[in-house]
Structure formats: C-alpha cells, structure tokens
Amino acid sequence: MMQHKWPKDAPHRHHSRRFALIPRVVVNGILAAALVMTAGCISSRPSNIAGKPVDPTHYDRFEQVASDLPIYRTESVTKDRSSANHAGAVRLASAESGHQESSATAPSISEGIESSEPLSDEPISDTAFVTLASSEKTSADEIPPGYNDATLATEEQAGRFNTAPSASAYQLSLGNILYLADVQNPNIALARERINEAYARVEQADTLWLPSIRSGLNYNHHDGAIQDVAGRVFNTSRSSFYGGMGAGAVGAGSPIAPGLMAQFHLTDAIFQPRIASHQASSRQYGAAATRNDALRDAAFAYLELVRAEQDRAIAQQALFHTEELSSVTSAYARTGQGLQSDNERVLAEVAVRRDEVVQSEEAVVTASARLAALLHADPSMTISSGEPVVIPLEILTVQGTAGEYVATGLSRRPELAEQQQLVCEAIERMKRERYAPLIPSVLLGVSYGGFGGGFGSDITNSNGRLDADAMAYWEVRNLGFGEKAAREQTSSAVRQAQWRNLALMDTVAREVVDAHTQVIKRRERIEICRLGVVAAKRSFDLNLDRIRNAQGLPIEVLQSIQALRVAQRTFLNAVVDYNQSQFQLCHATGWFLAT
Known part of the structure; x- marks a missing residue:
C-alpha cells in the first residue's frame, strides 16, 4: 500500500490548564x-x-x-x-x-x-x-x-x-x-x-x-413607664447613644448587631x-x-x-x-x-x-x-472547505x-x-x-464602642464599652422525625x-x-x-x-x-x-x- 511521507517537523504546542490549589481555611x-x-x-x-x-x-x-x-x-x-x-x-x-x-x-x-x-x-x-x-x-x-x-x-x-x-x-x-x-x-x-x-x-x-464585621451607631430615647430587673414598673425619661463596632446597644444588654459576629452550624x-x-x-x-x-x-x-x-x-x-x-x-x-x-x-x-x-x-x-x-x-x-477531493482520514488506528x-x-x-x-x-x-444533631451551632459576637446616656435628653457619662458573647447549642429537628x-x-x-x-x-x-x-x-x-x-x-x-x-x-x-x-x-x-x-x-x- 502506497503511503504518504508526512513532514516530521510540523510544529505543535500544547497549553495545559493547571489551576492553583485553593488554600483550605481550617477551624481551630x-x-x-x-x-x-x-x-x-x-x-x-x-x-x-x-x-x-x-x-x-x-x-x-x-x-x-x-x-x-x-x-x-x-x-x-x-x-x-x-x-x-x-x-x-x-x-x-x-x-x-x-x-x-x-x-x-x-x-x-x-x-x-x-x-x-x-x-x-x-x-x-x-x-x-x-x-x-x-x-x-x-x-x-x-x-x-x-x-x-x-x-x-x-x-x-x-x-x-x-x-x-x-x-x-x-x-x-x-x-x-x-x-x-x-x-x-x-x-x-x-x-x-x-x-x-x-x-x-x-x-x-x-x-x-469567619466573622462578619459591622460598625454603626444608635440613639435611644424613652419617656414613660418602664420595668427594671427586679420587676418594678416606674416612670422615667432617659436617652442613650452608642457608636463604634456594632450597633443597637441600649441599656445593660449586648448590642443587637455585634461588631464581629460569626453564626454558623459547625457541621x-x-x-x-x-x-x-x-x-x-x-x-x-x-x-x-x-x-x-x-x-x-x-x-x-x-x-x-x-x-x-x-x-x-x-x-x-x-x-x-x-x-x-x-x-x-x-x-x-x-x-x-x-x-x-x-x-x-x-x-x-x-x-x-x-x-x-x-x-x-x-x-x-x-x-x-x-x-x-x-x-x-x-x-x-x-x-x-476548499477540499478538491474527499479522502479517508486516519485519525485513529x-x-x-x-x-x-x-x-x-x-x-x-x-x-x-x-x-x-x-x-x-x-x-x-x-x-x-x-x-448534624451531634455537632453544635455556634454564635460568637464581639462589640466595642463609645456609649453614653442620661436623664431626659442629656447625653452624659460617655465611656468605652466592650461586649463579648459566645454561644453553642445542639438541635434535633422536629422531635427527631x-x-x-x-x-x-x-x-x-x-x-x-x-x-x-x-x-x-x-x-x-x-x-x-x-x-x-x-x-x-x-x-x-x-x-x-x-x-x-x-x-x-x-x-x-x-x-x-x-x-x-x-x-x-x-x-x-x-x-x-x-x-x-x-x-x-x-x-x-x-x-x-x-x-x-x-x-x-x-x-x-x-x-x-x-x-
């Protein structure tokens, strides 16, 4: 069988696509x-x-x-x-x-x-x-x-x-x-x-x-009845202001929106x-x-x-x-x-x-x-195609x-x-x-900012404030079903x-x-x-x-x-x-x- 003698120096180049490995962020x-x-x-x-x-x-x-x-x-x-x-x-x-x-x-x-x-x-x-x-x-x-x-x-x-x-x-x-x-x-x-x-x-x-970062400020003013931790109800007028990492700090509780917050199911x-x-x-x-x-x-x-x-x-x-x-x-x-x-x-x-x-x-x-x-x-x-004739191709043997x-x-x-x-x-x-039922969900929150307040509309006694919260809980959905x-x-x-x-x-x-x-x-x-x-x-x-x-x-x-x-x-x-x-x-x- 007569065969072609093809040139052996036909240039070709192969670009291979390689990806860099993504570093896996690990937990503690x-x-x-x-x-x-x-x-x-x-x-x-x-x-x-x-x-x-x-x-x-x-x-x-x-x-x-x-x-x-x-x-x-x-x-x-x-x-x-x-x-x-x-x-x-x-x-x-x-x-x-x-x-x-x-x-x-x-x-x-x-x-x-x-x-x-x-x-x-x-x-x-x-x-x-x-x-x-x-x-x-x-x-x-x-x-x-x-x-x-x-x-x-x-x-x-x-x-x-x-x-x-x-x-x-x-x-x-x-x-x-x-x-x-x-x-x-x-x-x-x-x-x-x-x-x-x-x-x-x-x-x-x-x-x-990884935690999310939040920053903000909030102002709160209250007039009228309020209840203290002992259960007593009394009338008062007060104001407070918070600014820094997080927002929603009113009274003695932690800020509603912590400055650094991580909330996820560990699973x-x-x-x-x-x-x-x-x-x-x-x-x-x-x-x-x-x-x-x-x-x-x-x-x-x-x-x-x-x-x-x-x-x-x-x-x-x-x-x-x-x-x-x-x-x-x-x-x-x-x-x-x-x-x-x-x-x-x-x-x-x-x-x-x-x-x-x-x-x-x-x-x-x-x-x-x-x-x-x-x-x-x-x-x-x-x-x-510009092909003058059609011939069999030998791509595979x-x-x-x-x-x-x-x-x-x-x-x-x-x-x-x-x-x-x-x-x-x-x-x-x-x-x-x-x-999932064996591994807890985690909530971590840290806030820091300036907080001040006083009677009526006065904002006095301002000072720095740090709040830190950590929580872990287990959940069994729908009584196990x-x-x-x-x-x-x-x-x-x-x-x-x-x-x-x-x-x-x-x-x-x-x-x-x-x-x-x-x-x-x-x-x-x-x-x-x-x-x-x-x-x-x-x-x-x-x-x-x-x-x-x-x-x-x-x-x-x-x-x-x-x-x-x-x-x-x-x-x-x-x-x-x-x-x-x-x-x-x-x-x-x-x-x-x-x-």
Missing part, C-alpha cells in the same frame, strides 16, 4: 480534632482540576491558528502567536490512552489524494498523538498516484464544476474549524464560566466560620467546603464533556460541508454529461438517425440534473450556516478489540468523572445530615446518583461499541464503493467510445451517466461517513481531551 485545631468524626468522601478533588480557574482563553487549545477572519467575533483569533511559521496542529489524543506515542502528522483533506490501490487494514501510524496540519504543502514528488477512475471531476472539466471556493467564501481547514470551535463556541464558554461560579462557591464555603463549616469542592470538580468535568461535544459537532458539520460541496461537484458533472448527450441526441433526431422520443427523454433528464444542481447549492449554503452557528460566526458569510476501547472510554470519558463527583457530593450531604426524614432523603439521593452513574457507564460502553463497529465496517464500504466508481466510469467510457464509433444510439449512454452519478455519491457518502465515525470514536473514548 483543637475544636476541629474533637468534632471531625469521619474521613472525606471516597474520592477527593483531583489535583489536575482543583483550584481556581484562570482566564478561559488559557484552556487546552487546538493549535491551528486562523488567519485574520473578519467574520469571527473573538479577538483571540487574531492574536499573534509565538511562532511566525506556526503550522498548527490538532491534538486528538492523550499519552494516557495506552498507545505508543508518535510524532507523525497527517495532512488536511485538501492535501491528500486518492490512491488507485485498494485500501489496506494496515495502519498509517500506531500513534496516540495524531495531528491534522494544513499549512505545510506536500511537493509534487511526494504525492502518490491518485484514484484517477474515482475522481469526481476530470482535469479538463475542473473549471466547469464548482469544486473550488468562491471569491467571497472564507476557506477554513479542519484544524481551523476545531480551533475556532474551542475558542468561540458559546456552549463551551458557558460551561467554563460555570466553573468560575463553582469555585467562587468553594471560596464562600471555606469562609463560613456546615466542616462539610460545605467538601460539597462545594465536588460540585466544582463536576463542573470542571462537565465543561470538558461540553468541549468534547462541541468539537465533535464542529467536525461533523465540517464534514457535512465537504459532503455538500462534493455532491454539488457530482451534480454539476452529471449535468455536464447529460447536456453533452442532449446535443448529440438532438443532432441524431434532426438527421433522422435517432428518435425524437430519445431526445425528449434526455431533455427531461437534463431538467432533473439541473434541479439536483440547485438542490446541491442549497445544501452547501445550509451546511455553511450550520457550521457558522457552531463557530459563533456570522451565518450570512459563506464558509468553504483501530487495532484493539471493542472491549479494549470500552475500557478506555470508561476510564477517560469526562461525563463519567462528572457523575462520580456528583456521587461524592451526595455522600458528603448524607454525612452532613448524619452528624425531621432528622430521620433528612437522612432518608440524602440516602436516596446517593443511591440515585449511583444508579445514574451505572446507566451512564452503559451508555458510554454502547457508544464506544457503536463507533468502533462503524469505523471498521465503513472502512470496508470505502473499497467496495471505490470499485463501483471504477466500474461505472469504465462503463461510461466504453459506451461513449461505442457512440463515437457509430456502434449504437446516444441514448444508451444515459444509463451509464446515471450509474456513474449514483456510484460517485455512494463513494462520497462512504468516505464522509467513515471520517465521521473516526471523530465519533474519538468522542466516545474521550480522546479529544489532553490530560
């Missing part, structure tokens, strides 16, 4: 040692996702940098990169996948061409790192022979068929599409912003035990940071899952655009052949060598072919708009069994990691309810989270098996359909030679034109479906992530 050591009665959940926050998120533009990037594209609405697209000759690459796998690492790079679709030899089961590269680089051009000497019989348009007719992008279209490669989707997709940006919110809640939970101070931490971790993995979905959808949309453009070329070629045949049958009918009915039949076929061209042009615009929506671009601007890929998917899919963190969160909530109900609710929530995790594992396993099967079977379809194109093209050429040698009627070529169109479309669909199955397997096994 002696008090915590007496109250903490259980260890944490079965899984703590992983170090590679813990901490406060940084700017979203520092996330893992696909390194294919787009040119200065006015249709895109994000400044980061046009930022200067560290290398002027940066070719760009799409990192689709991880070193933890269990496969060997390789520096091999595969070209974009536009740089590959078809081979006349049958496809082999031999892999192009057994690599865990496969990149799609499009800025380096392959020289003519390095290009192997093409599928001349399966090409969708001949060289003489290339100018007549719309296989190249129009002047007003923005030509983007697959690497551009994946990079822009990672940077500009609104769903990815939303998921990353939810991470920021979750880590802000972690910080809030870490500070539950919340212990368990809420753990709960918030698992929530943040689940958001982190959820954002990774959203990114996986967006990249797969963008790749699918790009391949659908390629399908639409190539289908338009097929329709234009079929129209060209049919119009040429129409001119011949018309001449035969005028000279009496052919039937007028044959000419009318070909004219009807011309109308059908023209309608197909219009439909294919509509499909191109629709596919471009759908792709633009995923990139957060102006849908009125046309995007073009499918050598293992379906069971091996299922194991990879179960260990790498971010959806499963997200659900596992939610299980841990539910367990921490259950622990919180279990220990409330505690029992709370525990049952949280226990049920744990079981529900565990069942959701198991159901998701089944879904992931099914998706991996489906994608693995699609890759294998659709690869077999490519060779079958290629042979069909070769046979249909040979039939068309033989029938055309017979007509040129006056050995038959022109109408006999019509069926060959129709068969060639069907064979070309079947081959196109087989290749595009195969390429999509490769990306689906990447998604199913979590290989879009770079750990």
Whole structure:
C-alpha cells in the first residue's frame, strides 16, 4: 500500500490548564480534632482540576491558528502567536490512552489524494498523538498516484464544476474549524464560566466560620413607664447613644448587631467546603464533556460541508454529461438517425440534473450556516472547505478489540468523572445530615464602642464599652422525625446518583461499541464503493467510445451517466461517513481531551 511521507517537523504546542490549589481555611485545631468524626468522601478533588480557574482563553487549545477572519467575533483569533511559521496542529489524543506515542502528522483533506490501490487494514501510524496540519504543502514528488477512475471531476472539466471556493467564501481547514470551535463556541464558554461560579462557591464555603464585621451607631430615647430587673414598673425619661463596632446597644444588654459576629452550624463549616469542592470538580468535568461535544459537532458539520460541496461537484458533472448527450441526441433526431422520443427523454433528464444542481447549492449554503452557528460566526458569510477531493482520514488506528476501547472510554470519558463527583457530593450531604444533631451551632459576637446616656435628653457619662458573647447549642429537628426524614432523603439521593452513574457507564460502553463497529465496517464500504466508481466510469467510457464509433444510439449512454452519478455519491457518502465515525470514536473514548 502506497503511503504518504508526512513532514516530521510540523510544529505543535500544547497549553495545559493547571489551576492553583485553593488554600483550605481550617477551624481551630483543637475544636476541629474533637468534632471531625469521619474521613472525606471516597474520592477527593483531583489535583489536575482543583483550584481556581484562570482566564478561559488559557484552556487546552487546538493549535491551528486562523488567519485574520473578519467574520469571527473573538479577538483571540487574531492574536499573534509565538511562532511566525506556526503550522498548527490538532491534538486528538492523550499519552494516557495506552498507545505508543508518535510524532507523525497527517495532512488536511485538501492535501491528500486518492490512491488507485485498494485500501489496506494496515495502519498509517500506531500513534496516540495524531495531528491534522494544513499549512505545510506536500511537493509534487511526494504525492502518490491518485484514484484517477474515482475522481469526481476530470482535469479538463475542473473549471466547469464548482469544486473550488468562491471569491467571497472564507476557506477554513479542519484544524481551523476545531480551533475556532474551542475558542468561540458559546456552549463551551458557558460551561467554563460555570466553573468560575463553582469555585467562587468553594471560596464562600471555606469562609463560613469567619466573622462578619459591622460598625454603626444608635440613639435611644424613652419617656414613660418602664420595668427594671427586679420587676418594678416606674416612670422615667432617659436617652442613650452608642457608636463604634456594632450597633443597637441600649441599656445593660449586648448590642443587637455585634461588631464581629460569626453564626454558623459547625457541621456546615466542616462539610460545605467538601460539597462545594465536588460540585466544582463536576463542573470542571462537565465543561470538558461540553468541549468534547462541541468539537465533535464542529467536525461533523465540517464534514457535512465537504459532503455538500462534493455532491454539488457530482451534480454539476452529471449535468455536464447529460447536456453533452442532449446535443448529440438532438443532432441524431434532426438527421433522422435517432428518435425524437430519445431526445425528449434526455431533455427531461437534463431538467432533473439541473434541479439536483440547485438542490446541491442549497445544501452547501445550509451546511455553511450550520457550521457558522457552531463557530459563533456570522451565518450570512459563506464558509468553504476548499477540499478538491474527499479522502479517508486516519485519525485513529483501530487495532484493539471493542472491549479494549470500552475500557478506555470508561476510564477517560469526562461525563463519567462528572457523575462520580456528583456521587461524592451526595455522600458528603448524607454525612452532613448524619452528624448534624451531634455537632453544635455556634454564635460568637464581639462589640466595642463609645456609649453614653442620661436623664431626659442629656447625653452624659460617655465611656468605652466592650461586649463579648459566645454561644453553642445542639438541635434535633422536629422531635427527631425531621432528622430521620433528612437522612432518608440524602440516602436516596446517593443511591440515585449511583444508579445514574451505572446507566451512564452503559451508555458510554454502547457508544464506544457503536463507533468502533462503524469505523471498521465503513472502512470496508470505502473499497467496495471505490470499485463501483471504477466500474461505472469504465462503463461510461466504453459506451461513449461505442457512440463515437457509430456502434449504437446516444441514448444508451444515459444509463451509464446515471450509474456513474449514483456510484460517485455512494463513494462520497462512504468516505464522509467513515471520517465521521473516526471523530465519533474519538468522542466516545474521550480522546479529544489532553490530560
């Protein structure tokens, strides 16, 4: 099997997103040692996702940098990169996948061409790192022979068929599409912003035990009856004033609003940071899952655009052949060598072919708009792939069994990691309810300020005043029945989270098996359909030679034109479906992530 020799020095760079660990504020050591009665959940926050998120533009990037594209609405697209000759690459796998690492790079679709030899089961590269680089051009000497019989348009007719992008279209490669989707997709940006919110809640939970600071002043005046501490009621007139840390100091009692006040359930101070931490971790993995979905959808949309453009070329070629045949049958009918009915039949076929061209042009615009929506671009601007032919991509080397890929998917899919963190969160909530009656609530208050007062409206005898209050109390809700109900609710929530995790594992396993099967079977379809194109093209050429040698009627070529169109479309669909199955397997096994 003839293979490409791809350049080995295609530059690529990987930005890994690492968060700094958030320092955990702890309660007084002696008090915590007496109250903490259980260890944490079965899984703590992983170090590679813990901490406060940084700017979203520092996330893992696909390194294919787009040119200065006015249709895109994000400044980061046009930022200067560290290398002027940066070719760009799409990192689709991880070193933890269990496969060997390789520096091999595969070209974009536009740089590959078809081979006349049958496809082999031999892999192009057994690599865990496969990149799609499009800025380096392959020289003519390095290009192997093409599928001349399966090409969708001949060289003489290339100018007549719309296989190249129009002047007003923005030509983007697959690497551009994946990079822009990672940077500009609104769903990815939303998921990353939810991470920021979750880590802000972690910080809030870490500070539950810290006091709040209050300062203010108050004035009080009383006229009439009042009761003293001995129970006697008497008439008096008095006034008082307080200012400083806290407010609401009247008479002998403590200020209503202490200057420094901490009021919390100690159970919340212990368990809420753990709960918030698992929530943040689940958001982190959820954002990774959203990114996986967006990249797969963008790749699918790009391949659908390629399908639409190539289908338009097929329709234009079929129209060209049919119009040429129409001119011949018309001449035969005028000279009496052919039937007028044959000419009318070909004219009807011309109308059908023209309608197909219009439909294919509509499909191109629709596919471009759908792709633009995923990139957060102006849908009125046309995007073009610029791919002259469609070829099978070798993103993954499918050598293992379906069971091996299922194991990879179960260990790498971010959806499963997200659900596992939610299980841990539910367990921490259950622990919180279990220990709530045993751990007290705490109220601490300290106030200091100037206080003065006197008879009537006089404010005299002013001096400093310090008030300190400390309180701890235990609570059993609703005579114990409330505690029992709370525990049952949280226990049920744990079981529900565990069942959701198991159901998701089944879904992931099914998706991996489906994608693995699609890759294998659709690869077999490519060779079958290629042979069909070769046979249909040979039939068309033989029938055309017979007509040129006056050995038959022109109408006999019509069926060959129709068969060639069907064979070309079947081959196109087989290749595009195969390429999509490769990306689906990447998604199913979590290989879009770079750990």
